[in-house]
Amino acid sequence: MRAAGRIAAAIEVLGDVTARHRPVADALKDWGLSHRFAGSGDRAAIGNLVYDALRWRRSSAFRAGEDTPRALTLATLRFRWGVGVADLEAMGEERFGPGPLSEAERAALAVDRLGEAPADVVADIPDWLEEAFEANFADEWIEEAEALAARAPVDLRVNTLKSDRARVLKALSRHGATATPISPVGVRLPARAGWERAPNILREEIYQRGHVEVQDEASQVAALLLFARPGEQVLDMCAGAGGKTLAIAAHMENRGQIHATDADAGQLAPIYERLKRAGVRNVQVHGARSDLSALKGRMDRVLVDAPCSGSGVWRRRPETKWRLSPEALARRVEEQAACLDEARSFVRPGGYVVYVTCSVLPQENEAQVDDFLSRAPDFAPVSAGEAWEELFGVDGPKPWSADGMSLTMSPAATGTDGFFVAVLERMAD
């Protein structure tokens, strides 16, 4: 397809996503089914433009003077992709293109007015979240929010049960793979620009043979900060599809026992296949609503990778940024508190609860931990910063820490997704 046709398609798909509140992947798939002439390369390219229009939605709407799919797409091309007005004019006139520019569109695209926009528009976040960002990132909140809007690289975790980083780097060198700066088992494929398609790792032999998993570096770091040792008893209470379970199993060298469970059977379903592919043998999966009473008070470590707003992964799912509501956030905060209260009962004296979210909002992070500690006088925070230095040294990127105990990773500070980690120790009786 020519660029003009892809632009017209992106406007159509974006319309479907915004009008029907659909995930981008579903809308793209449907579009592909009714436009069989388009290949997978075209669908991926169209997806790039749709995702970019969503990640910069507020600033694009401000620049364009309206929030329609067409306005957002044109402003993204002009101001984020650097396409000139004359080129947009020419593509607008092409057969199968998006149609000619109106006078108003031409005027809006000719002059960038973003300098006149309020801070939360420049930052591309919902206005009701400005306070939370300021509370978390002080003077750097706009820079942090902007970094959460940018495209993300593809990060992989090397499965040390089957391979090592040098071998994976070699196998993926044609994709520009580099070692991640923090995680010792991470490999990064750079974010692509414009229409360029990210490599499909799922097709690579090393993926199919279980040598790598797709996992952001922050998620790898969170699993490392659990500090699970070979031979220990670990409960992964919100295991979902098992991303962190697999990482922990590798750190434990397949020794000891990880109990993986989740309240939602659907979330847990892919874990069985993934464990097999990765050659993991020390995980016992407990289906949703299993009786876990035999584990009470016996775990060395409990990981609570809690359900959250996902504000830390807006780079990867930009549509969720605009769908988050104060009510949904309040529900997540309640669920997190319930998870922490449940986790508490499984830890042995002297053991740890490690609380993780992929969020950068203090309500879900520091405030949640403070509330838990006020309900659980037998728990005390441990310095995650010290654990960080022990694992990763002092020279690399540094996470945020509002309280000197927990830590927050973010695209601007650590070059990762936004993740929060707090380590809480159950005092010996």
Ligand SMILES: C[S@@+](CC[C@H](N)C(=O)[O-])C[C@H]1O[C@@H](n2cnc3c(N)ncnc32)[C@H](O)[C@@H]1O
């Ligand atoms: C952030 S996701 C987990 C991601 C997963 N750990 C990974 O690394 O791939 C949060 C999970 O918590 C689960 N969940 C929510 N409330 C729960 C509860 N009370 N007990 C256990 N799991 C819960 C959700 O079903 C969801 O799968």
